[in-house]
Amino acid sequence: MTRLWPEGEPLKVWGGEESPVAFVWQGASHRILEVCNRWRVHTCWWEPDQAIWRECLKVATDTGLLCLIYRDLFSGSWFLSRVYD
Amino acid sequence: MTTGYAELHCHSSFSLLDGASSPEALVERAAMLGYVALALTDHDGLYGAVRFWGAAKARGIKPIIGAEVTLAEGGHLTLLAETQHGYANLCRILSAGQLAGQKRQPRLTLETIDRHAGGLTCLSGCRQGVIPAALLAKDGPAARRAAGALWDIFGPGRFWIEIQRHYLPTDARLTAELAELARWLGAGVVATNNVHYAERSGQRLHDLLTCIRHHMTLPEALAGGLLHPNSERFLKPSQEMAILFHGLPQALRNTLEVAERCQVCLDFSSQRLPIFPTPEGHTPESYLYALCEQGLRRKFDPVTPQAEAQLAHELGVIQRAGLAGYFLVVWDIVRFARSQGIRCQGRGSAANSLVAYLLDITPVDPLRHHLLFERFLSEGAHTMPDIDVDFAADRREEVIQYVYGRYGEEHVGMVCNVVTYRARSAVRDVAKALAFPPDVIDQVAKALDTRSAEAAAETIQGGLSEAEFPASSSLPWRILSELLREIDGVPRHLSIHVGGMLITAAPLVEVVPLEWATMPGRVVVQWDKDSVEDAGLIKIDLLGLRTLGAIEEALAHIREQQGVAVDIDHLPLDDPAVYAMLQRADTVGCFQVESRAQAQMQPQMQPRCFEDIVVEVALIRPGPIQGNMVHPYLRRRQGLEPVSYAHAALEPALAETLGIIVFQEQAIRVAMAVAGFTPAEADLLRRAMSRSRSETAMAALQKHFMAGALARGVDEATAIEVFRQLAAFAEFGFCKSHAAAFALVAYQTLYLKAHFPAAFYCAILNRQPLGFYPPKVIIGDAQRHGVPVLHPDVNHSLAACTLERYTSSKAIRLGLRYVHSLGEAWQTRIVERRGSQPFGDLQNFCRRTRLPRPVVENLIRAGATDNLSHQHNGARRDLLWQLGGLSYQEEGLDLDVPVEPVALPALSLAERLGWEVELLGMAPGNHVMALYREVLREQGILSSRELCEQRDGKVVWVAGLVVVQQRPPSAKGVVFTTLEDEEGLMNLIISPGVYARYVRTLRTASLLIVEGTVQQQRGVVNLLALQVAPLGARTDP
16 A cells, blocks of 8 residues: 655755655654665656656655655755655 | 776667767767767667767777677677777678668677677676566576676676666666676676767657657657656766766776777778789789870870879879779779770869879860869878769669679678758657647648758747647647757668779678668668778769760760761860850750759850860859859959959969869869968868868868968968968869869760750650759750650650651650650550551550550540541540540450540640640640730730840749749758740749748749849849749639
8 A cells, every 4th residue: 555645745855865864744754764776767858847857765764654755856856755555 | 087987888879760969979978078988889880980989089088899789589789899800700790680681670699799709898788688688587597598608608808797777776686686697607797878868968869769760759658668767878977977886886997997908990091992903914003004104195195294294293192002903993993884885984083183084084184174183182191082983874783783793792882871860851750759740740841941950940949830830839849849959960761872882802891890771682881981981991982974874875866867976075175056055054954054053154154165164063053152252253254353362372273263262172272372281281171171070170270271371471361361261162162173074074965955956855855854954844945946846656656755857857756754654564565566567546556555544545645646546636535535435455355336426626725735744744845834825915924035125123024834943052041943934944033031921832833923023134134023923813824
C-alpha cells in the first residue's frame, strides 16, 4: 500500500542536495537514516507546462517512513510524492 | 586543467538518427572540459572518424577511433582501435558486418570479430551489451559465459567491463554486479557515459531523432518506453564523473590507461595509389614522361621553349609529390572511354595543368589561356589534387565498370555523400514527432521556399503560423522552430556521391569500412569526399554530363543526314556566328550560357572572343552577382568606370578582368604578389576562405598576409583592402581552368546551334532533362529558329526524337517517349510492329499493336494518330469514336462492331491544345498563348515582342505561360519568373512583397497576366511585377 501525492507535497529539506539529512513535512520533522536509491527523470519537455526534471530519492526516516521525495531540478524545491506502507 | 577521465564511449550525429552532436561539437565540449582524450564510437561505422580525428588533433585532444557494433547474436559491443593494425582490423570487422547484411542492417558475428581481434580493445558495452542485459535479466551464468568468451577473444588487458551510471534506479545494483563479474574474470573496469549529445540540452534533439527513427510522435515514444528517462548522457566534467563513481575510482583511472595505449593515425597519404601497370622497362615517372613528350609534339607545332619549360617544371613537381601513377590512372581511364566512343573531358582545376592537356585529359591549353598550374598542384602543398572528368552521361556506367575491372573490387570504392536535414525534410519529420496534424504539416512544408532548416525556423518563428494557420495556434510552433534550428545540417542518411571513386594500393577494406549502397550490387565507402581528401586519399570524380552525349548525338545526326564530319574538338574559336548569338542572348539550349542570369548579362557584356566566354561562365552566377562583382566588371567593360587596381602589383594578375578578382587563380597570384606568399601558401589561403570551415585558420592567415604585405612595403590600408577583396571574392570565386573547360563545351553547343540547328535541337530533346529550360521552351526556340517540330506519330516516330525531311528543310519528329505515360514497352511495340509497313488506319493499328485501350486513347488525344483518320478536321474526335466501336483482343478472333460514320464537330483549337499539353507537356506547332492573342490584344495586353519595344519606366500588362520560376538563395526573397508566348520569352522580377501577396497564384497557375513596370537597360528588358492574376480569371478564349 502506498499513499501518493501526484502534485507533490512541499518539503523543507536540510543537508544539501547531494546528501539531505532531514526534512519537514506538514509541520513534522523527519531525519533521513538511509538513501536507498537515487535516480533522475527528465521528460515531457515538449509540453512546457508539463515538463518534468527531477532527482528522486527513496529514503528511510527515523519516524519509520519509507518514502519517495524528489527535488525539482527547475526550481530546486523539494517535494514528497509517495509514502510506502 | 587536466581531468582524471577519458570518455571512451561516445556517439556523434553519425550514429544516424541517434547521436545529436557533430564530431566537432563533441571535440569542442571536450576541449572546454579539459579532456586529454576522447573516443568516437558510432554505430557500426567510422563515418565521422576523419572529421573527428582532425578536430581533436587541432584542439590538442587525443582522438581514439572506435565503433559500437551490433552483433547478429544480439547486443552491442564497444570496440576501440589501439594500433594501426587494430584500425585495419576494425575496418575489416565493420565491412564484414555491413556486407553480410543488407543496407542499414549489418550482420556481424563474434566469429568474425574473433578473426580480426588483433590490435583492438573491447569494452563490454552499454545496457544493450550482452553482459549487462543478462545481469539485468538476472541471468548470471549467461553473463559470465559471454564475458568469458570475450576474454578469450581479446585476451587479458584488452577486454574491460564497462560501467555506466546515468541516475537510473537499477544503476546501483548493476554496478555492483558488473564489478563483481570483473573481479571473477580478472578483468578491469572502465567507466563510460555512453554520450549521445555534447551538452545536457542535446537531449531534446536526441529524443526527436529517436522518434523519427521509430516513426512515432514524442508522446507515443514516451508511452512505448523508447525515450531515455533522463538527460544524463552528455559529456560530463570529470568532477561529476568522480561523484558518480566515487566508490570505484579505478573505473575512472582505467579510462586513462586505455586511452594511453591507443595510437592511431588517419593520414593515409602514403597508401593512396594503386600501382599502375606500366609497360616493360618503364617506371610510372618514365612512362608519364614518354606520354607527355608524345603529346607535346602533337599539340605544339613547333614546340615552344615556354611549353618545354612548363612541362619540365610540372613533371618535377609531380614526381616529387609521387603522383605520376595518379596521372597515368586518369590517362588510362580517359583513353579507354575514347576508345569506346564515349565523349569525355576533364574539368576543374586539373585544366590548369599542361601535363593533363598533353595527356588529353583536359581540353584547354593552359599556356594560351594564362592558367596557373599551382592552383592544381604546388610544391609543399598538403592537399591532394583533384582530377574530375565529365563523361557522356548515358555511358558513364561503362567507365565505372572498367575501373572496377581494372583494379579489382577490393581496391575500388565509391565515395559516399552525407544527406543532411534541410527545410522540407526537417519540417516533415519534426512536425510529425510533435504530433502536428498531417494537413498542417503538408501546408507548412509546401509554404517553405528555403532550403535550410534554419531559415525555415526563422520563417515559422516570424509568424507563418499566425498568418496561415490561425486555427492551429495552440500547436507548439515555438518548439518546432527551435528544433528546426537544431536539426539543420544533422546527417539523415548516406547516399552515393555522384561519381567519386576511390582507388587504393592497400586493400580498401583496411583503410575505410565499406557498406552496401542503395544501387544493387554497389558498394560504398563510409567517408564522404571531404573526409577522403582530409585522410590523404585520392579520389577521382567520374561525372556524367548529358551535354557531352548530346554533342555526340548531334554529330552523328550531321554525319548521317548531311555526310559532314564536324571536327568539334578542333574548332577555330572565332566564329562570328557564335558571338553574334551570344550578343543577342540567343542561347536557349546552349551549355552554361542559357540561364536567365546569363541571358540578362550577355547583351551588356557583348562577348567578342573565347576569353569573354570564360569570364562569362565564371562571373555570371547568382553568387558573384549578389556579391557585387559583376556590375563593376560590366561598368568597366562599358567604359562607365575607370579600371583601377588596389595596388600596382595586382595589375599583371588582374588586367584580363579589368582589375576585378574573378578567378581563383587570380586570388593566388594576388596573394603571391602582395604578401609574398609561396604558391602553396596562397592556395591554402584561398582554400581556407572558400571552405569556410575554420574561422581560426582564416584569422591566422590574415595575420600572415598582413605581415607579408607590410614586409614588402605595402601600406596597411592597402593591405587590408586587398585582403578584404580576397575574402569577399572567396565565396564566389570560380576556377578559371574549370570555366575554360566549360566555355569550350559552351562554344561547341553554340556552334552546333548556329550551323546545324536541326541536329542540335534533336539531340538536346533526346537528353532531357538537360539545361535550364524544359522541353516546351526548347521546341519553341527551335521553331523560332526555323526548325519545325512535328507531333509524335505512330507511323513516323521512333521512341527517341528523329530528323525528318519536311518540305525543303529538316524537321524534328518528336519521339514516342514524349507521350506521357506511354511506357517504354509500348513505345518499342509500336515501332517493332510497324516494321516497314505503316499502319493503314486505326483498326489496322489496334490489331497489329494490341495496345490497351486507354493507351490508344492517349495516343489519339496527343495527336499521334492524326494521320490514321481520313478526316482532316476532327481527326481526333473521329478516332475516339472509332475506338469506341472497335473490338480487338490479344488472342482469338477480332470481332468488329460496324461503325456508323458520323459527321462530328471538330475539336476547338483550345481543346486540341489542352489535350496536347496534358499528354505531351507541350503543344508543338502551336502555342497555347496564341489562343488568347485576339482577346488579349483587344484588352491592350502585350506580347513578348511588343514588350521589348516599350520604354523604360512604362507600366504595362503582359500575359504568358510560366516556364521557369527561380528563387536564388542569394537574391533575398526576390523571385525571377520567365513567361513564354508564341513570340518568345519575357523576364519578370517579383519582389518579396509582391510575391507574398500573390503567392497562391504564383505557385499554382501556369498562365499568368501580369501588370508591371518596364525596365529597359542596355538592350535587356525586364518587367518589375506589380500585380499578378491567373489568365482565365479575366479572359477566356
